[in-house]
Amino acid sequence: MNDKKDARNPSKLSRYVTVVAVGLIVGLVAALLMKTLNASAVSDKSYQDLQNSIIEYQRKNEELNNRNVHLYEYIRELEEDLASGKGGESFLRIVEEKEQYAIFAGLRAVRNKGVTITLTPMSGYKIQDIVIQQFVNELSALGAQAMSINDERKVATTEIRANQDSIIINGVAYSRESPFEIKAIVPPAKIDTYIVPYLETVAGNLRAQIGDDAVAITVRSEPSVTIPALEEDRIAYQKDLLMPVE
């Protein structure tokens, strides 16, 4: 009886050892796999993020440095003119800056190479404001520096919204059944290689969404496009609720 028990014990022991070993290996492998994945993912992400942040800060610093040099020069001229009682260089600089503000605000007509997008509704179709907004947003993202929709200059406060049968731009109503022409001055080097093909893709996607027979969209590269100035009687010119901070 005892011999039988002794003979059984070694196999029982080895069975326990095997079970414990397998359990250990399973736990070990699971822990190693999980941690290795997490550690490498986090490391790669933080490395990339850090590189991006550094590039972004370097670019900002370069830009700030240039602005400070420009400002310093401006102040030096102002101080010299104020000290001498004359209005030479600083006067010209103020006139120049005033004109630059006017151009940046959209208060001057401007020209250069660009693109024209024409949206022509087919009979009975009314153009949606979102179609015009999409092209305007795409052009902004493509680096457009000046834009107009039906010769209404797009400025900071320009709204593009549908109101029954019209689309309101700068407070002026345009029939949704008439063609809309969007003009933009964009980086010339990219016009034929990237901007026009990209806008044609956008046009294709829009046609697929709203239907081929709803609106005809043409995108043209223009050797010279003129964007008119914002007219002073437009609602977008309002500044009554703004108080400049001295």
Added chain:
Amino acid sequence: MRYPMNMVSKRWYSIITVLLSVAFGLFLGYFLVQGRVLFRAKGSDAVAISDLRAELAVEKSKFEQLATRQQELETRKRTLLQIDSDNPSKEALYATWREYALLSGMTDVTGSGIRLTLDDKLNYNPVTDPIESLIHDSTVTYAMNLLWAAGARAMTLNGTRMTAISNISCVGPTILSYDVRLMPPYEIEAIGPVDSMRQAVESDSWFARLRQKEIGVRIALCEEASLTLPSFSKTHDFRAYMDLLIPVEGS
């Protein structure tokens, strides 16, 4: 079928032994990984990350210094221009200069307005949640167009003043505005007629859809009796955004 008592307890012993072994294996694995991470901390990856962090700190510090210097120079310039504008022969010139600076977003402005905050769905899951649960460039430009249409006079997006060229696009999971990467939440501050702007946001059907539980975009709106929006010049050089424009004579 009934098992003898000692057989049941043996089976439990076996189960507990297996579970304990797995748990012990997990602990052992965890400590091994920790050891390896500590070992690797002395390795090239960790050194590179540490170097990048140091470089970033230097660039940030340089940025702070340059920004402070820029503020000082801007203040000095304004003071000198103020003195110079007392000259009667230049009064008209300065009046126009101020008007154009205001219209182009090159002046800090103050007034009553609203703050609209747009944020992605909490715990967004790309597998189960719709794409609208994230804030896209189109969501931001839609909100801005809505506010301009409601009469907004000046606006900022995460502290950057919007100008005639509201340069907003999507780059991966972030939004790029005037070449600066922005992360959610996106905060739009707008000066203008408060009631009209609030009503425009609250009654908009697209925003109502985004707020629905299955989309879950977080939209918060608060009214501000006095908002101050910074000039565009505080964050960017405006000349970089108009270098392609040739003025038409006589316009």
